[in-house]
Amino acid sequence: MSKINIVNMGIDLGTSRTVIACDNGVRAFVPSIVGFPKDAVSQKLFGKNVVVGEEALKHRMALNIIRPFERGVVKFSDEGMTDEEYNKSIEAARLILEHMVNIAKEGAIYESDQFIVRGVLGAPALASIKNKKALLDVARGILDDVLVASEPFTVAYGLGLLTNALIIDIGAGTVDICRMHGVIPTEEDQITTTKAGDYVDGVFFNLIKKKYPDVNLTLNMVKRFKEENATISEHGEKIYIEVPVKGKPERRDVTEELKQACRSIVPDIVKGVEGLIASFDPEFQSGLKENVILAGGGSQIIGLKKEIEDYMNKTLGYGRVIKIEEPLFAGANGALLLCKDMPDEYWHELKSRDSKKL
Ligand SMILES: Nc1ncnc2c1ncn2[C@@H]1O[C@H](COP(=O)(O)OP(=O)(O)OP(=O)(O)O)[C@@H](O)[C@H]1O
Ligand SMILES: [Mg+2]
Incomplete structure (x- = not known):
């Protein structure tokens, strides 16, 4: 049978x-x-x-x-x-x-x-x-x-984080932020912003074009380059992109442009985090601040964890951000x-x- x-x-x-x-x-x-x-x-x-x-x-x-x-x-x-x-x-x-x-x-x-x-x-x-x-x-x-x-x-x-956690999932099209408190989250527990990975690519592309009008670029090239180099950390070496100029490859410094592009999604993310924490039961707010989880492909931007922590320390008094191991x-x-x-x-x-x- x-x-x-x-x-x-x-x-x-x-x-x-x-x-x-x-x-x-x-x-x-x-x-x-x-x-x-x-x-x-x-x-x-x-x-x-x-x-x-x-x-x-x-x-x-x-x-x-x-x-x-x-x-x-x-x-x-x-x-x-x-x-x-x-x-x-x-x-x-x-x-x-x-x-x-x-x-x-x-x-x-x-x-x-x-x-x-x-x-x-x-x-x-x-x-x-x-x-x-x-x-x-x-x-x-x-x-x-x-x-x-x-x-x-x-x-x-x-991840087994069913309570006392705030998840930030940074994808290509959206950043989804969700607080977990032991039940299936409702609409009130979640915020979606549309400034995510694709937005970073667009900003980076425009900044490069503005600084180097003569280079020949596509959004796809910019995205690939971002995935290999994305950072908002103040430490680190200069970042150069190799791009065709009149058909010939040339190296151009895009350190500041890349950082600015990666940073461009941070304000909306932290506004979302702040909103979900501030509107939560005050007795449980500290639990959420302890356990902010960064997920999604965009979470791999170097320095992002620290940037969000710094911001939370300033506006909410405390924040501990954890980057997950397998974002994909x-x-x-x-x-x-x-x-x-x-x-x-x-x-x-x-x-x-x-x-x-x-
Ligand atoms: N190392 C990296 N550094 C920065 N960004 C990266 C890196 N690797 C991938 N990304 C970006 O992460 C995004 C894709 O992430 P992910 O696969 O989580 O998104 P998605 O699930 O397809 O999108 P969404 O959740 O919005 O539907 C893309 O914008 C991609 O360029
Ligand atoms: Mg996704």
């Missing part, structure tokens, strides 16, 4: 990359990007109609590119989108999710060919009802059971744990509720 296997997947559908962690041991990530061949030649080059992830990024000149989660689209705010744009984003997001589920299946050893894929999807802290519905649209038919959870909550859950997988790891911890009854209940709603 064939046995039904359940695969639990923690899924972080990030603006810049999608990350999965599964209980069959598969852990993987791809850039959140989908490409469609532009013409018959590119169709022949790829030998398929859809290209997902790294391959799409590499060959983006030959493809029509969609980044379905850019600026939080699908997950955060779909305002101002036409129905056609919305449907396209949903379709692209579905292709990414399907790609990830296939990766999860490849790594699995099944006793039979019957299995159920359960997933917890990470969404920005303040994803509206509409965006939760969008995520359910993305998952329909690809995951058998799905639960949408807030991104910083999944990070906290994965923290959201997916936590989502997986949540997925496994949810009792079967919960999934059954969810399924009957969703099938009524959808």
